[in-house]
Amino acid sequence: MKSMSSGIANSIQWVMTMPTDNDARTATYSPGLDGVLAGETALCHVDEGEGGLRYRGYAVSDLAGRARFEEVAYLLLFGKLPTRNELQDFATQFAAGCLLPGPVEAFLGVVPPGAHSMDILRTSVSLLGMADPDASDCSHDANLRKAIRLMGQIPLVIATAYRLAIGKTPVRPQADLSFAENLLYLLTDRRDGETTKAMAHVLDVSLTLYAEHEFNASTFSARVTASTMTDMHSAITSAIGTLKGPLHGGANEAVAEMFCEIETAERAEQWVRTALANKQRIMGFGHRVLKKGDSRSAIIQQHAESLVRICYDHRWYEIAATIDRVVQQEKGLYPNLDFYTAVAYLLMGIPRELYTPVFVCSRITGWCANVMEQQDHNRLIRPRALYTGPAARKYLPFDLRS
Numbered sequence: 399m400k401s402m403s404s405g406i407a408n409s410i411q412w413v414m415t416m417p418t419d420n421d422a423r424t425a426t427y428s429p430g431l432d433g434v435l436a437g438e439t440a441l442c443h444v445d446e447g448e449g450g451l452r453y454r455g456y457a458v459s460d461l462a463g464r465a466r467f468e469e470v471a472y473l474l475l476f477g478k479l480p481t482r483n484e485l486q487d488f489a490t491q492f493a494a495g496c497l498l499p500g501p502v503e504a505f506l507g508v509v510p511p512g513a514h515s516m517d518i519l520r521t522s523v524s525l526l527g528m529a530d531p532d533a534s535d536c537s538h539d540a541n542l543r544k545a546i547r548l549m550g551q552i553p554l555v556i557a558t559a560y561r562l563a564i565g566k567t568p569v570r571p572q573a574d575l576s577f578a579e580n581l582l583y584l585l586t587d588r589r590d591g592e593t594t595k596a597m598a599h600v601l602d603v604s605l606t607l608y609a610e611h612e613f614n615a616s617t618f619s620a621r622v623t624a625s626t627m628t629d630m631h632s633a634i635t636s637a638i639g640t641l642k643g644p645l646h647g648g649a650n651e652a653v654a655e656m657f658c659e660i661e662t663a664e665r666a667e668q669w670v671r672t673a674l675a676n677k678q679r680i681m682g683f684g685h686r687v688l689k690k691g692d693s694r695s696a697i698i699q700q701h702a703e704s705l706v707r708i709c710y711d712h713r714w715y716e717i718a719a720t721i722d723r724v725v726q727q728e729k730g731l732y733p734n735l736d737f738y739t740a741v742a743y744l745l746m747g748i749p750r751e752l753y754t755p756v757f758v759c760s761r762i763t764g765w766c767a768n769v770m771e772q773q774d775h776n777r778l779i780r781p782r783a784l785y786t787g788p789a790a791r792k793y794l795p796f797d798l799r800s
Contacts, residue, residue: 427784436618436779441474441767442610450693453610454478462697467577467605468492471763474610475545475770488546495547496571498554499529506559515559515755516642520635522555523548527631536627536773544630545766549577552762556755557584578602581759586747596708597746600701604739607694608757610764616640616647620765624772625779633769638758651753653682653740656721658750663716670724682737683725692734699738705745714741 428434443452451458454473461470465479472480472488480488498506502525509518527533530547532540550571558568571580572589579589579598588594611617620637624630641647660669673680706715718733718741725731743753 425782436613436781437621437772438775439612439768439771440477441764441771442612444612451607451611458607458694459697462603462606462694463599463701465606467602467609467760470606470609471549471577474763474767475542491543491546492550492577493571493573496550496554498551498558499526501525501529502551502555503558506555506562509559509563511563514642515556515751516638516647518559519552519555519755519758520638520642522559523552523631523635523638526551526555527629527635530631533629533631536629538770538774541630541766541770541773545763545770548630548634548762548766552755553581553584553759556752556759557581560585560749560752576602578605581605581756582746582748585749585752585756588747593708596705600698600705600742601746603701604698604742605760607698607735607739608760610761610767614646615643616761617765617768621768621772622779624769625776627773627776630766630769634762634765637761637765641754641758641761647754647757649681649734650736650740650743650757651750653736654744654750654753656681657714657717657740657744660717663713663720666717666720667724670721671728674725674728680721680725680729680731682733682740683729683731684734692732694735695733695738698735698742699733702738702742702745705742709745711745714744 426434441454443455445452453461453470454477456473456479461473465473468489469479469485472478472485476484502522505522505525506518526548530544532544535541554571561568569584569587572583575583575589576598578601579594582594582598582601583589588597613621616637619640620633623633623636644652660666670680702718703715706712718738722733722737725733740753743750743756748756
């Protein structure tokens with residue numbers, strides 16, 4: 399890297415001397431890689447200014463609600479917004495990939511009761527890799543084909559597993575529906591009507607907002623795996639396993655659980671003040687990188703509010719707004735994207751245990767784009783560690799050990 403911002407420079411906490419074969423060199427250490435520039439990317443720029451997040455130069459605020467999620471996926475994978483003909487070709491390729499191989503369908507039919515949805519998804523992606531015709535080909539074109547197939551297969555895996563678990567028959571995507579409309583249909587059976595159309599629009603916005611976010615934990619995990627030049631499905635499996643962890647994924651699900659625990663707007667203020675007094679973490683606030691607030695939050699809040707008016711259900715939004723006001727007053731923290739997304743997903747009737755898998759339906763585009771970018775310009779990711787163990791010791795025979 400040619401330059402480092404003062405903010406990143408200030409985040410470096412310790413300096414260590416690491417021995418090499420013949421000499422020592424000075425390296426920086428930052429716990430959790432906080433503030434460390436670990437690579438280059440042309441995919442996403444985290445801008446804390448007015449632009450907010452940018453995908454390949456386009457402000458997410460400019461894309462969300464104007465470009466369909468399919469356009470955003472094309473942008474991330476191909477590097478440009480599609481023409482009408484390009485988008486149609488993309489949709490045709492995507493539709494052709496909306497099939498699950500026999501071994502995956504068989505696995506989904508024998509999933510143990512109570513299995514975690516992310517475990518099912520992780521194992522399914524591994525199986526998809528074994529059945530993919532381009533499985534071992536890491537060329538750019540092969541990775542692109544795999545990415546498009548995964549975009550279609552992952553929603554099917556999630557919906558099929560869920561429907562079988564609750565005793566419902568799996569359904570197929572409909573050719574006349576958009577990606578977001580199909581996802582809503584697969585998960586909730588909603589298909590027709592103005593309310594469903596409005597829900598699908600807000601879902602589409604959320605998918606755009608979640609699609610990519612630079613070197614977060616799951617994306618970085620995918621890139622580390624991809625840097626060994628293994629196959630894309632292995633890298634995506636790494637990402638899914640990383641996202642399952644409670645410090646990364648599941649935040650919007652936790653927010654929804656909090657809303658359901660509070661139950662009514664009248665109880666919200668007392669609940670949150672008691673929680674704060676007890677040093678309890680309020681889910682959906684703050685961000686590891688976006689210290690000045692998450693610009694995506696205002697976008698989804700606006701769309702969630704519009705959905706409230708259409709659904710004539712104000713409960714979840716009023717609970718959220720009360721918590722938002724109190725936490726800002728008492729802690730100076732701002733809601734992140736997950737907070738008002740939970741309001742929208744509750745109104746849509748998406749099962750709470752599927753919120754993180756729905757996130758994967760969006761982020762799969764960013765993950766795949768990162769895998770492609772890593773392997774197109776690859777250097778094995780191999781950092782060093784700060785050794786904190788004992789000093790040099792000599793081996794002692796059993797008789798001399800105490």
